[in-house]
Amino acid sequence: MSALYILVIASISIAGSFLMAFIWSIRTDQYDDRDGSAMRMLQDNTIPGNQSLNIKDDK
Amino acid sequence: MVAALEEPVVKEKKVKTEVVCFHCGTACVADTIKIDDKAFCCDGCKLVYEILNQNGLCDYYTLQSHPGLTQIKPVRNDKYAYLDNEEIASALYSFTDGTHSVVTFYIPGVHCSSCMWLLEHLNKLNIGITESRLNFTAKEVTIHFSNSEITIRKVVELLVTIGYEPNISLNDIGDKKVKTFNKQRMYKLGISGFCFGNIMMMSFPEYFGTSLGIEKEYAELFRALNLVLALPVFFYSASEFFITAWKGLQQKLLNIDAPIALAIIITFTRSVYEILTHTGSGYLDSMSGIVFFMLVGRAVQEQSYKSISFHRDYKSYFPIAVSVLTSSGIGSKNIQDLQEKDIVLLNNEDIIPADAVIIKGTARIDYSFVTGESELIPVNEGKIIYAGGKHVGEQITIRITKPVAGSYLTSLWNHYAFSKNKVEENKNNSIIHLLSKYFTWILLSLTAITAVYWALNDPSKMMQSVTAMLIVACPCALLLSATFTNANLLRIFSNNGIFLRDASVIEQMAKVDDIVFDKTGTLTHGADGVSCAGHQLTNEERSWLYSAVRSSKHPHSQALAKFLGQLPLVEFTYWVEIPGKGIHALIGDSKIFVGSSSFTTGVERLTDKSGNVFVNINDNISVFNIEPVFRENVPLVMEGLRSHYRLSLLSGDNNRQKKILGKFFGNDELLLFNQKPIDKLHFIENLQSSGKKVMMIGDGLNDAGALQQSNVGITLADDVNSFTPACDAIMDAKKMGQFPALMKLARKSGLLISMSFGISLLYNVVGLSLAMRGLMKPVLAAILMPCSTLSIVFIAWGISSFIAYKMGLAIKSDSNS
Numbered sequence: 001m002s003a004l005y006i007l008v009i010a011s012i013s014i015a016g017s018f019l020m021a022f023i024w025s026i027r028t029d030q031y032d033d034r035d036g037s038a039m040r041m042l043q044d045n046t047i048p049g050n051q052s053l054n055i056k057d058d059k
Numbered sequence: 060m061v062a063a064l065e066e067p068v069v070k071e072k073k074v075k076t077e078v079v080c081f082h083c084g085t086a087c088v089a090d091t092i093k094i095d096d097k098a099f100c101c102d103g104c105k106l107v108y109e110i111l112n113q114n115g116l117c118d119y120y121t122l123q124s125h126p127g128l129t130q131i132k133p134v135r136n137d138k139y140a141y142l143d144n145e146e147i148a149s150a151l152y153s154f155t156d157g158t159h160s161v162v163t164f165y166i167p168g169v170h171c172s173s174c175m176w177l178l179e180h181l182n183k184l185n186i187g188i189t190e191s192r193l194n195f196t197a198k199e200v201t202i203h204f205s206n207s208e209i210t211i212r213k214v215v216e217l218l219v220t221i222g223y224e225p226n227i228s229l230n231d232i233g234d235k236k237v238k239t240f241n242k243q244r245m246y247k248l249g250i251s252g253f254c255f256g257n258i259m260m261m262s263f264p265e266y267f268g269t270s271l272g273i274e275k276e277y278a279e280l281f282r283a284l285n286l287v288l289a290l291p292v293f294f295y296s297a298s299e300f301f302i303t304a305w306k307g308l309q310q311k312l313l314n315i316d317a318p319i320a321l322a323i324i325i326t327f328t329r330s331v332y333e334i335l336t337h338t339g340s341g342y343l344d345s346m347s348g349i350v351f352f353m354l355v356g357r358a359v360q361e362q363s364y365k366s367i368s369f370h371r372d373y374k375s376y377f378p379i380a381v382s383v384l385t386s387s388g389i390g391s392k393n394i395q396d397l398q399e400k401d402i403v404l405l406n407n408e409d410i411i412p413a414d415a416v417i418i419k420g421t422a423r424i425d426y427s428f429v430t431g432e433s434e435l436i437p438v439n440e441g442k443i444i445y446a447g448g449k450h451v452g453e454q455i456t457i458r459i460t461k462p463v464a465g466s467y468l469t470s471l472w473n474h475y476a477f478s479k480n481k482v483e484e485n486k487n488n489s490i491i492h493l494l495s496k497y498f499t500w501i502l503l504s505l506t507a508i509t510a511v512y513w514a515l516n517d518p519s520k521m522m523q524s525v526t527a528m529l530i531v532a533c534p535c536a537l538l539l540s541a542t543f544t545n546a547n548l549l550r551i552f553s554n555n556g557i558f559l560r561d562a563s564v565i566e567q568m569a570k571v572d573d574i575v576f577d578k579t580g581t582l583t584h585g586a587d588g589v590s591c592a593g594h595q596l597t598n599e600e601r602s603w604l605y606s607a608v609r610s611s612k613h614p615h616s617q618a619l620a621k622f623l624g625q626l627p628l629v630e631f632t633y634w635v636e637i638p639g640k641g642i643h644a645l646i647g648d649s650k651i652f653v654g655s656s657s658f659t660t661g662v663e664r665l666t667d668k669s670g671n672v673f674v675n676i677n678d679n680i681s682v683f684n685i686e687p688v689f690r691e692n693v694p695l696v697m698e699g700l701r702s703h704y705r706l707s708l709l710s711g712d713n714n715r716q717k718k719i720l721g722k723f724f725g726n727d728e729l730l731l732f733n734q735k736p737i738d739k740l741h742f743i744e745n746l747q748s749s750g751k752k753v754m755m756i757g758d759g760l761n762d763a764g765a766l767q768q769s770n771v772g773i774t775l776a777d778d779v780n781s782f783t784p785a786c787d788a789i790m791d792a793k794k795m796g797q798f799p800a801l802m803k804l805a806r807k808s809g810l811l812i813s814m815s816f817g818i819s820l821l822y823n824v825v826g827l828s829l830a831m832r833g834l835m836k837p838v839l840a841a842i843l844m845p846c847s848t849l850s851i852v853f854i855a856w857g858i859s860s861f862i863a864y865k866m867g868l869a870i871k872s873d874s875n876s
Contacts, residue, residue: 004277008284012257019253026245036195039172040179043122 084125126173141380141391164225251296356542420455536819556794568805577757578710699799740764
């Protein structure tokens, strides 16, 4: 049964690490701009250069 | 996102019939402005495209089609000259060390992922900008730049040239905005959630007794751990309940937090006692559960709409600086430092900062925001003009007669209506506070009776039953049912286009029996509707007409010019405006007449009524009809409201539409015209003194006093992020049609809260009767608590959603909004 001691410590520290992650996310304002982050993620990281314009106008 | 994706489909349908601007998607009037095969509606849009094209930023157009904003209104060159003034500029910086600065601007035009992409690639347009980051929800862009490479004025002008003009107002100076996101509460929430979960887990062996074969030493260990975990919940997470309760008691008020604080303290001390004396396991699981759920409830209820502000006053409307004429030349001055006798230069579309006298030039003042009067008022030299009006026309020079804070417009804010704290007032009258007051007294007396009974019969049971009673009867169920019902109602309201300042507004809405409307901008669109009959003008003729009416002061000319949009100007060989008749102009061989029918055609016509403008170009006659346009939902909304409320109208405008308005309102006794802002405020006050609960629906600064004085002030806005005066709620004009249904839902809100409270009361009665007879087993109490709490949360949420659904309201958010 002494395994219980280890398990209790393990479970609390895992849950504790989630709590720390939550506090960290609040501290670093990660909930401040939820819409923006969602869009930013979908954008390509290509650095805009002087490439010639190659867009089809939907006319 | 969904809206943005749907956009192109809609556009494609239109494209077949008309050419739309590649940049902003506005229909192109003239098809002369073109680059390659791309058409633009105006030179402004073309310019933005050219700049982006040169800098290889045309990905902007691939992310969304027509992502830009129309550039039809050019921005004056020296509009932002005041930013060269170090003092003003330094008030805008959020950080600066002389070489590197950080500044944040609010940009109302941000609306799609293209906007974000462009605003975050500003460094491609100017190497002085090192970094830019957009907070999309708040529509704020934070720009880092190096002072040696670029000035703050250049940064702002760069934003203007790419079509994202920031909104810089007096409000940006001084107090920096407080973040609405309550971080402390989130920490408390996280910690209590963590502790609650772990305490529950370690309490399971206790619930099932010894049947699981848990040895005694483990039971002791779990209890000790529970105690340790409960400490942060009690001392940190629950602290706000103690603080509010204590504040209330100091003012001799029993607020909702008082019985809750009492229950938490008693639960905690009894649990500590039981665990330390090895007599039981305590109720730490219920205690942490209550604290956690109540914090969740409050967090959900107080979630705020980040980009919407409910507390704007005239400061957000005024610019931060104006150009002043001093002995050393033209300089700029912070608006708050303006003094009497300062000489100020005003350009087209500038806002008059303070009451003043015109010393040079003729002004045409648009007071629509201040008085609701929609027609331009001409003012000559030597006459007084009032703060808040917008000057239209050539540059004028004015001399300030009163400082900003003492002017006619701002004096409205000194009225006592603005010193009231509506939020506090609402809270103290709230149904929850009233209920909790009775609840607390009843509970305390019942506890006293039980204590006396057991003291006489079996003193050993006294402490146990008294504490059990207080624990079980904790009014957290009441608080939970109210907070979760309100939170859900707030959500439903916002999904249907009304954004409430806080939950107390719902209750106030339920009590309203009299609704007062403003006309201009509220029932009508801000702009006049113009329709054309007779000869349809060619593009060339349109630009002639535009040039002819552009410099006329007559309101109809103004409306026509606005309707025609910005067109290329032509030089007339002859131009004259005859007051009371019209305009006559010559260009080449062509003759242009604009005005009354007798003037333009030489014949008096029946169709010549007010609102009609006749145009005769080379004997081709067209008639323009100019009418303020009512919002399409107005008849529907009025009909929906008429049966329940007394409706009245306060308009700053003249009474030329009295008849049609009478039809909407069902009578015309309560339609008042030519109302000044202070008249509106007094009208509301009079209604209130006769016992009415008044709701005011308005839009401009001229309604600010009435909005503040009313029990519920709602601002109607075409764009909820645009300027709105201080109010209790902001309504999206596009969703006005849902308003009657939402009012009905508000009326039901009290019932909804009572229903979920009734159910929670059932739990309490069962629990109480058991506790009073000393039959309540700790295990039973421990299980009953979280179960009742959870079921209350679900019931409160479920019932309110169901009722709203039955009324045909949107209960899920459509991502379009």
